[in-house]
Amino acid sequence: MKKIIIRAPSRMPGEAWDKLEEQLRTRVGECTITRVIDETLIGGFCVEIDGKTYDMSVSTQLQDFSVSMQERHFGNPIKEAEDMNAYFSRCLNLFHRHTVVYQRGKVEKISDGVVRIKDLPNRSYGEILKFDSDVWGITMDMEENGVGAVLLSANEHVRAGDNVEGTGHVVSIPVGDVLLGRVIDPIGRALDGLPLQAETFYPVERPAPALIRRRPVDTPLQTGIVSIDSMIPIGRGQRELIIGDRQTGKTSIALSTILNQKDTGVICIYCAIGQKASNVAQMIETLRQNDAMAYSIVVCATVSDSPAMQYLAPYAACSVAEYFMEQGRDVLVVYDDLSKHAVAYRTMSLLLHRPPGREAFPGDVFYLHSRLLERAACMEKKYGGGSMTALPIIETTGGNLSAYIPTNVISITDGQIYLESELFHSGIRPAVNTGLSVSRVGRAAQMPAMRKVSGTLRIDLAQYREMAVFSRFGADLDTSTRALLERGECLTNLFKQGKDVTYSLWQQVAMLTAYRENLLTDIPISRLGNACQDLFQTLRATSPAIIAHITSTGDLDKENQTTLINALRMWKDAYTAKNASTENK
Known part of the structure; x- marks a missing residue:
C-alpha cells in the first residue's frame, strides 16, 4: 500500500483537502494519506508519493520567479520606478506557472565537506543539489541506496537529517563579453564587488570539439619571451605545459604571455587553482597596471575555498573560453596550477572512499586532465575558425619529471617548457632548460622572420653548455673554442x-x-x-x-x-x- 503525504498551509479549506484526497485515491488506488500543516508553503500544496514531491505551493513558485529574475538581471540596481514596473512586467510575461516535481533525500552523514545522502534516486553525475540551509552541492558518487556529494561552500549549516533536493541541472557559468575585466569564482559569482549581468550560460563540463571540426595549428602565439618564441614556439590552439619546481618563474612566464597579447585580439583567461588570495590579488593588480584586464578574465578558487570549488575552477574557465572560441575568436587559458587541481580531486575522492592508486590518486585522475585539455583546439574556418590555447602549469618536487601527475600531463599536452632550479638560482631568468623543453607543433607555428x-x-646553446663544462677544468682553449664560449655566453644573456x-x-x-x-x-x-x-x-x-x-x-x-x-x-x-x-x- 502506497503512503502519500499532503502538505498545505492551515488556510486550505477542509473541502479542498477532501477533494484532493479523493482525486489521489482515484489515480493511485489503495493508499494511506497523511495530512501535514506547513505554513511555509504560503498557499497551494505539496504531494509526496514514492519519494517524489509534486510541488504546487506558492512559496516554490515565488522562489522560481525570483531565480528567473536573477538570471535575467544579475544584480544591477533599478533606479527609476518606470523601469521597475517594466522590468517586473517583462519577467511576469516570461515566467510560466507550472508544477515542480522533485525528489527529496535525507542527509545521512557529513564529514569534511562530503555528504552521504539516502533516498535520492534517479540523480545524474555532476547534478546540483540544494540543502535545507541554502547550501549547494554536486553529486560525485552514485550508489544503490543514495548518492555521495561534495559541498560548494562551508558545511557548518548542514546537519544529518536535513532535506536534500535534486535540481535536475548541472553546474553552469555565465559567459560572454560581459566577463571581460572581471574576477569570478567557478560558479560565476563576481569576486570584485561589482554587479554582473549575463544572458548566456554554459555548463562547466562540455565535450571536446570533434576531430572533423579541428584544423592543424599554424598560427603563432607570441609570448614576448625570446627563448620561447625562438626555440619553443607556441601556436594558437596548442597545449603547452609549463613545468618546474616551486619558485622557478612558472606563473611569471604565463603572466608575461598574457601581457604580450595586448592589441593582438587574443582573449586571456587566468584560472587560479588553490593559490593564495594575496598572490592572486598581486597578479590581478599587475594586469590592471599594464592595462591587460581589458582583454582578460580571472577565474579564481583560492586555497581557502572548498576542494569542490578548486575542482570546478579549470572546467569553468574552459567553458568561458569556449564561448569566445565558438564566436571565431582566439583565446589563451592559463591553468595555475593543475598539480593543486589533482590534489583537490584526490582529497574529494579519498573522502568519498574511492579506491586509491599510485600516490593515493584515484584511477581516473588521467581522465581528470585529459578531458579538460582536449577542449583546447584550433577550429576549421567553417566552424568559426576560433582557437583556444592552453598553458597548464605543473609544479614538480626536486625536479622529478617522472612523478605521476607530471608524466600524465606531459603525455596529454603538445610540448613542455621545463624551468630548472639551477638555472633560476644562477641568475638565468626565465630559467628555461632548452634541452628538456620541446614544442611538438614545431616551427609550423612560428613567424617566418623568427624562423630564419x-x-x-638550440645547437649553439647545446655546444656552449658542453664546452663550458670542460672549460672549468682550466684547460688551454684554442681560438675557435674561445669564440664559441663567447658567443654562447652572449646568447645566454x-x-x-x-x-x-x-x-x-x-x-x-x-x-x-x-x-x-x-x-x-x-x-x-x-x-x-x-x-x-x-x-x-x-x-x-x-x-x-x-x-x-x-x-x-x-x-x-x-x-x-x-x-x-x-x-x-x-x-x-x-x-x-x-x-x-x-x-x-
Whole structure:
C-alpha cells in the first residue's frame, strides 16, 4: 500500500483537502494519506508519493520567479520606478506557472565537506543539489541506496537529517563579453564587488570539439619571451605545459604571455587553482597596471575555498573560453596550477572512499586532465575558425619529471617548457632548460622572420653548455673554442629578461640577427642589456620601414634582411665609437 503525504498551509479549506484526497485515491488506488500543516508553503500544496514531491505551493513558485529574475538581471540596481514596473512586467510575461516535481533525500552523514545522502534516486553525475540551509552541492558518487556529494561552500549549516533536493541541472557559468575585466569564482559569482549581468550560460563540463571540426595549428602565439618564441614556439590552439619546481618563474612566464597579447585580439583567461588570495590579488593588480584586464578574465578558487570549488575552477574557465572560441575568436587559458587541481580531486575522492592508486590518486585522475585539455583546439574556418590555447602549469618536487601527475600531463599536452632550479638560482631568468623543453607543433607555428634567424640557436646553446663544462677544468682553449664560449655566453644573456618584460617580434628579430652577425659578442656582458636598448632606439629612428614590414607581415625577405644587417652594422660602429670616447674621458 502506497503512503502519500499532503502538505498545505492551515488556510486550505477542509473541502479542498477532501477533494484532493479523493482525486489521489482515484489515480493511485489503495493508499494511506497523511495530512501535514506547513505554513511555509504560503498557499497551494505539496504531494509526496514514492519519494517524489509534486510541488504546487506558492512559496516554490515565488522562489522560481525570483531565480528567473536573477538570471535575467544579475544584480544591477533599478533606479527609476518606470523601469521597475517594466522590468517586473517583462519577467511576469516570461515566467510560466507550472508544477515542480522533485525528489527529496535525507542527509545521512557529513564529514569534511562530503555528504552521504539516502533516498535520492534517479540523480545524474555532476547534478546540483540544494540543502535545507541554502547550501549547494554536486553529486560525485552514485550508489544503490543514495548518492555521495561534495559541498560548494562551508558545511557548518548542514546537519544529518536535513532535506536534500535534486535540481535536475548541472553546474553552469555565465559567459560572454560581459566577463571581460572581471574576477569570478567557478560558479560565476563576481569576486570584485561589482554587479554582473549575463544572458548566456554554459555548463562547466562540455565535450571536446570533434576531430572533423579541428584544423592543424599554424598560427603563432607570441609570448614576448625570446627563448620561447625562438626555440619553443607556441601556436594558437596548442597545449603547452609549463613545468618546474616551486619558485622557478612558472606563473611569471604565463603572466608575461598574457601581457604580450595586448592589441593582438587574443582573449586571456587566468584560472587560479588553490593559490593564495594575496598572490592572486598581486597578479590581478599587475594586469590592471599594464592595462591587460581589458582583454582578460580571472577565474579564481583560492586555497581557502572548498576542494569542490578548486575542482570546478579549470572546467569553468574552459567553458568561458569556449564561448569566445565558438564566436571565431582566439583565446589563451592559463591553468595555475593543475598539480593543486589533482590534489583537490584526490582529497574529494579519498573522502568519498574511492579506491586509491599510485600516490593515493584515484584511477581516473588521467581522465581528470585529459578531458579538460582536449577542449583546447584550433577550429576549421567553417566552424568559426576560433582557437583556444592552453598553458597548464605543473609544479614538480626536486625536479622529478617522472612523478605521476607530471608524466600524465606531459603525455596529454603538445610540448613542455621545463624551468630548472639551477638555472633560476644562477641568475638565468626565465630559467628555461632548452634541452628538456620541446614544442611538438614545431616551427609550423612560428613567424617566418623568427624562423630564419633562430635556426641554429638550440645547437649553439647545446655546444656552449658542453664546452663550458670542460672549460672549468682550466684547460688551454684554442681560438675557435674561445669564440664559441663567447658567443654562447652572449646568447645566454640575450635570453635573460626581467619580470613582466616582453619583446615584440621586430625587437627579437633584431637582437638575434645582431647575434648571428657577431655584433654583440665583444660587448661586455654587464653592458649587453643597455646595448640592446640602444639598438632598439636607433632602429626606431633610422629604420622604421623595416620595423613596419616585420610587424605587418611577420616575414623578412632577403632585401629587408640585407637592409637590417647594414643598419645593425652602422649602429655597432656608432655604439663602439661612443663607448670608446666615453672611456677616453
